[in-house]
Amino acid sequence: xxRALKAMVVDDREDRRNATAKAVAEAGxxxxxxxxxxxxxxxxxxxxxxxxxxxAVDNPLERPLRTVxxxxxxxxxxxxxxxxxxxxxxxxxxxxxxxxxxxxxxxVKSTDVAMAVKNLGxxxxxxxxxxxxxxxxxxGQKGGIGKTAISVNIxxxxxxxxxxxxxxxxxxxxxxxxxxxxxxxxxxxTARAATYLDSLDREAFKERLVEHxxxxxxxxxxxxxxxxLAVEPEALERLVQFTxxxxxxxxxxxxxxxxxxxxxxxxxxxxxFIVTSMERTSVKNTRLLLEVLQEENYPDERILVIANxxxxxxxxxxxxxxxxxxxxSIWEIPFDAAMRLASQEGRPIVLWNAASKSSQSLRTLASRxxxxxxxxxxxxxxxxxxxxxxxxxxxxxxxxxxxxxAKAS
Numbered sequence: 257x258x259r260a261l262k263a264m265v266v267d268d269r270e271d272r273r274n275a276t277a278k279a280v281a282e283a284g285x286x287x288x289x290x291x292x293x294x295x296x297x298x299x300x301x302x303x304x305x306x307x308x309x310x311x312a313v314d315n316p317l318e319r320p321l322r323t324v325x326x327x328x329x330x331x332x333x334x335x336x337x338x339x340x341x342x343x344x345x346x347x348x349x350x351x352x353x354x355x356x357x358x359x360x361x362x363x364v365k366s367t368d369v370a371m372a373v374k375n376l377g378x379x380x381x382x383x384x385x386x387x388x389x390x391x392x393x394x395x396g397q398k399g400g401i402g403k404t405a406i407s408v409n410i411x412x413x414x415x416x417x418x419x420x421x422x423x424x425x426x427x428x429x430x431x432x433x434x435x436x437x438x439x440x441x442x443x444x445x446t447a448r449a450a451t452y453l454d455s456l457d458r459e460a461f462k463e464r465l466v467e468h469x470x471x472x473x474x475x476x477x478x479x480x481x482x483x484x485l486a487v488e489p490e491a492l493e494r495l496v497q498f499t500x501x502x503x504x505x506x507x508x509x510x511x512x513x514x515x516x517x518x519x520x521x522x523x524x525x526x527x528x529f530i531v532t533s534m535e536r537t538s539v540k541n542t543r544l545l546l547e548v549l550q551e552e553n554y555p556d557e558r559i560l561v562i563a564n565x566x567x568x569x570x571x572x573x574x575x576x577x578x579x580x581x582x583x584x585s586i587w588e589i590p591f592d593a594a595m596r597l598a599s600q601e602g603r604p605i606v607l608w609n610a611a612s613k614s615s616q617s618l619r620t621l622a623s624r625x626x627x628x629x630x631x632x633x634x635x636x637x638x639x640x641x642x643x644x645x646x647x648x649x650x651x652x653x654x655x656x657x658x659x660x661x662a663k664a665s
Contacts, residue, residue: 261373262286262304262308263286263309264289264291264308264309266297276362289306309335311327311336314340317350336355337356338358339364349617360372389421392625393508395521396532396542401564412606413622413623422507425446427477427492427518429484429515429517432446432476432509434476436599437602437604438468442475444465445478445483451491489520490520493523514545525558527625528554530562539581546559546561564589565591574586
């Protein structure tokens with residue numbers, strides 16, 4: 257028989273505290289205590305030993321953030337989940353940096369609780385649930401903007417911090433550097449896996465993968481371009497769909513120039529991380545991609561734009577770039593000379609220098625991916641919502657964006 261996880265709710269407002277406790281119980285957790293932020297909080301935690309603690313976070317932030325930090329630091333094997341009506345990026349970052357593993361929207365829903373707890377990595381004996389993993393495509397319409405470094409660090413952080421199963425696949429058909437960035441050498445490459453996919457079952461496929469010391473599995477690009485020539489876009493899509501059936505996360509790193517591999521990654525992804533540097537050409541190409549996705553009715557809530565500072569003096573400010581891209585806010589990764597060095601030496605910076613500013617931003621970003629429940633649980637639902645058309649989504653993307661990039665160059 258499955259033993260329910262023990263949970264506690266900390267909220268100064270009694271009505272909201274009771275409503276949250278009800279949602280937590282409906283999600284299958286055992287609520288062992290509810291309380292406000294009082295002097296007896298430590299005593300209650302010691303007495304009831306909750307595995308998950310839900311904490312309300314309101315303005316002013318100083319006191320609730322202290323509570324989150326104290327609860328997160330006071331016990332290993334315990335997770336703190338915050339909830340609030342605020343959810344903008346700066347607010348989210350403060351809450352996660354304080355030690356919360358999630359930030360749920362208030363009022364709290366049982367479905368959000370269930371998804372959040374699933375991503376905490378707790379293992380329940382006696383219960384096995386089949387779930388389709390999430391696919392993240394990291395896209396960047398220019399070379400040299402740190403896209404691969406972001407892919408590698410997100411994969412490493414997800415595997416190391418959340419203990420979920422993670423696979424990173426290198427779709428770069430020109431200069432794939434995932435293997436170098438993770439100091440991994442393998443003969444089992446993306447091209448070979450896509451070519452021989454039908455001859456392998458899950459166990460045989462996973463046995464051929466190399467595991468990085470972070471816990472992430474790696475499928476690198478082939479060393480020779482010729483290996484890609486026999487790989488059709490449909491084979492790459494099948495590869496991602498196949499692996500998402502037994503990995504919690506599949507991270508797809510893509511080339512810096514738009515091609516069929518990029519279009520395939522977009523067409524099968526649950527989430528897009530669209531990376532831009534602060535350079536004008538990178539911002540321009542990113543804007544074109546966003547316009548095409550909007551025309552194709554790609555769900556905006558599944559897109560996150562990331563501004564990566566690749567130069568100490570980029571000459572542009574985040575407040576200038578966001579409006580140019582038509583975004584209210586975008587994620588920012590500060591300049592960090594150590595990040596490039598870490599990639600060159602095959603050491604993800606989230607593991608090598610966890611205290612650096614870029615490392616903190618990347619770990620927070622990975623946490624956001626791991627903790628925000630999907631608005632659409634399965635890709636099949638996305639596909640079912642589209643009527644069959646003679647020209648595929650991938651081909652339309654390739655045609656539209658290719659023409660616009662050509663005109664803009």
